[in-house]
Amino acid sequence: MRREAYRLRLRxxxxxxxxxxxxxxxxxxxxxxxxxxxxxxxxxxxxIVWIELEMKLDVPEHEVDARAYVTIGALLDFMLTxxxxxxxxxxxx
Numbered sequence: 001m002r003r004e005a006y007r008l009r010l011r012x013x014x015x016x017x018x019x020x021x022x023x024x025x026x027x028x029x030x031x032x033x034x035x036x037x038x039x040x041x042x043x044x045x046x047x048i049v050w051i052e053l054e055m056k057l058d059v060p061e062h063e064v065d066a067r068a069y070v071t072i073g074a075l076l077d078f079m080l081t082x083x084x085x086x087x088x089x090x091x092x093x
Contacts, residue, residue: 006055006079010072013050018043029073041066057082 011027014020020038024031033039039047044066052059059082069075 003076003080006076007072009055010051010076010079013054014039014047017050018047027072029071029076031072032070033072033075034070037072044069051079052085055079056085058085 007027011023014027014037015023018039023037031037033044045064048059048064051057057079063078069078
């Protein structure tokens with residue numbers, strides 16, 4: 001269930017912030033970010049930041065490697081390993 005919720009939110013974030021022309025209605029695990037969806041390396045780094053901000057997931061800097069997120073499935077797998085950001089961290093306390 002959590003994976004499907006992340007899939008829906010990921011699509012919303014991609015549509016809102018990456019301005020992709022041909023983003024499908026539903027993201028599939030096998031879709032390649034670059035070849036199928038048109039996400040370049042800079043867009044991917046922006047997407048990681050938006051995932052952290054909008055989905056309130058803590059993305060450790062040492063785990064950010066654009067080469068690891070080739071497909072939607074790989075990105076969702078990564079997201080499932082992340083911890084939610086604590087409120088104190090969000091407020092800067």
